Amino acid sequence: MTQPRGAVEFRNVRKSFGEFTAIHDLSLDIAPGQLVTLLGPSGCGKTTTLRMLAGLESPSEGRILIGGDDVTRLPADRRDVSMVFQSYALFPHMNVGQNVAYGLEAGGLRPKEARKRAEDALDLVGLSGLGGRLPAELSGGQQQRVAVARALVLEPQVLLLDEPLSNLDARLRRKVRTDIRELQQRLGFTAVYVTHDQEEALAVSDTIVVMKDGVIAQIGSPRELYEAPASEFIADFIGEANVVDARVLDVDGDVARVELGGVAFPLPSRGVAPGPARLSLRSNALKVKADGEGIPGTVASSAYLGDHVEYEIDGPFGRIFVIDDESDTLLPSGTEVALEVRSRGIALIPEAA
């Protein structure tokens, strides 16, 4: 079976370090031209997965294919992938131009040609004319872009990014992630992106692969993960949902009637049978009202944050976290409130609790 350039396939890959198994039986298909994020808490195996794809670790079992070719036993320097490192790993004794040309020269390109291509790559990331500087003379954001240029100039089938934004400050992070996404869509290469920041993953990905303890917890588009989490872990990890006990009254086809704190409302059933169920409740799924109809609750604490107000509210299902971005009156602790169920940010969790 031949696959187009840029396709990546993991087939039943397992990776152990001595006694410890980092990856259990991982199988994953990545379509060409997609930006796929490996997301998960630290120690979930996402970086190990990326490093196996780069050839920096070899799998204990299973096969890895890039563009349809089996690369499982191919060393890193002979794989058609390149990587942007978390620390950037710019060679401190070479200037920016030499850094970017390094891979080209290793590939046998003549120095003159390599230098020209390096300049083009620097243009691409908006660093024209900085080729003569040493990495130490650049700002953090510029260094990051050099690292991207150095990887991209090789025109790899797959670009690997290992937490590329973690050394940047919050404001810069937003800009750089937009730049990376824009570049990826313009040039159409496949990218595999490792991060532990769910917001970053939601912002840049075509597909997100959420990993936990060495196995894939869920694969899906950002919207699917957010709106239809497959497990409590996903619901909590993506967007910090409140996970609460609820009750499915009855199921009619795809629609379930759910009762929460004495209020009933319809939701997609997602295969959940009538009876006790777990519900993912986003912080904006409930509207906080000082009076009127709704689930009764008491404000435990509140905070004013400019464009919105945050509450912790004790309801019949325990304490939950709610954001109110409509009113700017702050209800003090102890206030009795009514919570109105909105039509968004709420989903049944199919996993057995």
Next chain:
Amino acid sequence: MTSRDNRRLDLILAASLFALVALPWYRIRSGFFGLEWVPDFFSSEKLWPGLLQALNGKWQLLPILVLVAAAVGLRVMRKPGTRGAAMIAIGVSGLAWMLAEGLAIGLRGWNWGLLEALFGDVSGQPAFGAGALMVVTGFALMIAFGAAERGALKGDAFVLGAITLLILLVAVFVFYPLVSMFSGAFQEFDGSFTTEGVRRNIVDPKIWSLGCLAGGNCGVAWRTFFLAICTATGTTLLGLVFALVATRTGFRFKKSLRLLTVLPIITPPFVIGLALTMLLGRSGTLTNVIEVATGWELGRWLYGLTGIWIAQMLSFTPIAFLVLIGVVEGISPSMEEASQTLRSDRWRTFRKVTLPLLAPGLANAFLIGFIESMADFGNPLVLGGSGGVLSTEIFFAVVGAQNDPARAAILAMVLLFFTLSAFLAQRFWLTGRNFATVTGKGDGGRHISLPKRVAWPATTIAVAWAAFTITVYAMIVFGGFVKVWGLDHSLTFEHYIRAFGIGWDEGIRWTGVAWDSFWTTMEIALLAAPLTAAVGLLTAWLIVRQNFPGRSVFEFALMMSFAIPGTVIGISYIMAFNLPPLQMTGTAVILIACFVFRNMPVGVRGGVAAMSQLDGSLDEASLSLGAGSGRTMRKVILPLLRPAILAALVYSFVRAITSISAVIFLVSAKYNMATAYIVGLVENGEYGIAIAYSSVLILVMITVIGGFQLLVGDRRIRRREERVSPGSPINKEANA
């Protein structure tokens, strides 16, 4: 992938075939690199290559031919990926067979009577020569490349090749000699097995007597042990005093104190002993002054353990200082500050907090002093008189009238037992007990000053000892210009002229007596230094960056070889490399090999330290950008390791010039080294020339160290050394 696998295999197969048909298989007496053998290559049977030798009755070479042929066949018939295991099998059997036949058949036929009884007579063979060694390398690389094709270590042929060759070299130059020495203890002169020598020596009262407890004389083993304990205790205490004065007092000449520590490193080990003789010996300056003033007869008190002890204190205190200053500075000031805020004055803080935190460092300094004292050869040789220590006894057991190799081997094993025990204690007992850790967190605060009742005595001792050291070194400089020390103190250049005179007779003529050994020393030191640095750093890179099975064992074995005293190395090299299959005594090669493998552990240690500071993702980035391991090493690692390279070069150069213990066994008339020559002068009582020569050596070392500094240069990374460490403050994009 395929083409690269084949290309490197082709290379070693071609080299092996070339070696088999075109290089002399056996060792050439006149030397291979002289190329004097070329004209007689066909006519002289001794020079024939392996193929002809095999056809000419050396049937033991036939299996080698078969194995190389099999490897070629494998290369032609099978594709990469399907032949790895077979390749490894060929390489292993090749090495095993060459080892077996090399050891079994010596110059005069079978080495062991048992084999002769089994297989009948066989004609003898000389030692391995160029052809054989190249084929050995070929077999070793076949193992490495076979493993690479099987995907070991991510299929990195460079790394596998480097590991295989290093293991081979260490086995040949570190372990084979030790094993030879051990078996030498059980051999008669004709090579037959006997336990007589061992039995005689192992109970020898001259070695083991404890008579001194009852007022008599103790055996040499106990004397050496006692001396080592005294030296270790003394150097540790003095080193601590210096370290405390340098870091925790307002003493004005702290910088100069640190400078003093460099001196012993560039001083040949026996020079201190020599200077002491001139100062305190029978006709020494100080002796004269005291005798004239008091009328006492001081006599020969310096010759013996006391004198050796003083010389070793002078030589090794700086080493203890270097160890302890790191520990003293490494103690977090906040500990002491905390103690002070908890109602403890400085004296209580010093006793209850500072000293206990220093304890592991003190133990470490003690063990290092112990090992150094045990291994010291130069000072006991000059000052030992009739009561020697183990290292000198070993020497006299071989060179003296005794000529008893079994005794030398036994003594060497006793010495080795002591130093290895200390090394193991240091390694296992002290590991993980070091409180002085550098956390990387900015630790505000300053070390508190010493309490007065400690500071004053400490400073006094430090100043007094420093003054003594300076006096001794002044003797060294001054002694070279004095006619006859102790008798005629008129100044003269005579010694320098005799040693380093240059005549003019149709071109320059090196008339001085020292030139010969001087040039040999320079040549060998300059050859050994880059080799040592290369092997050491390559090893360090493998240890830090590559995760191969047996890595920790490999590292441990290397570090352990540092605890092998030079005398033991010398004696073991003689026993290992005097007869086939590897015969090197009397050549420059054995000297270079000795220096490389003796000094390599320091290069390894320095390289490991430097490399651990380099972010591992630099290597990985280079790999993932398509550069192989070799290119990564050349273009990324080496340029960043320049300081470590310099340190390794300087260290191995200096050690090659100053060392005496191993060298004195290995020098020959053709390759005489400066230190061995100077010791000869001392034995003849020609102190003037000896001192003059030593001062010149010290000067040359200072010059060459400066030269290395210029040659290697600095690594050019402005502003910061390495990566942005996670969590460090990020530069704002101000200049974007």
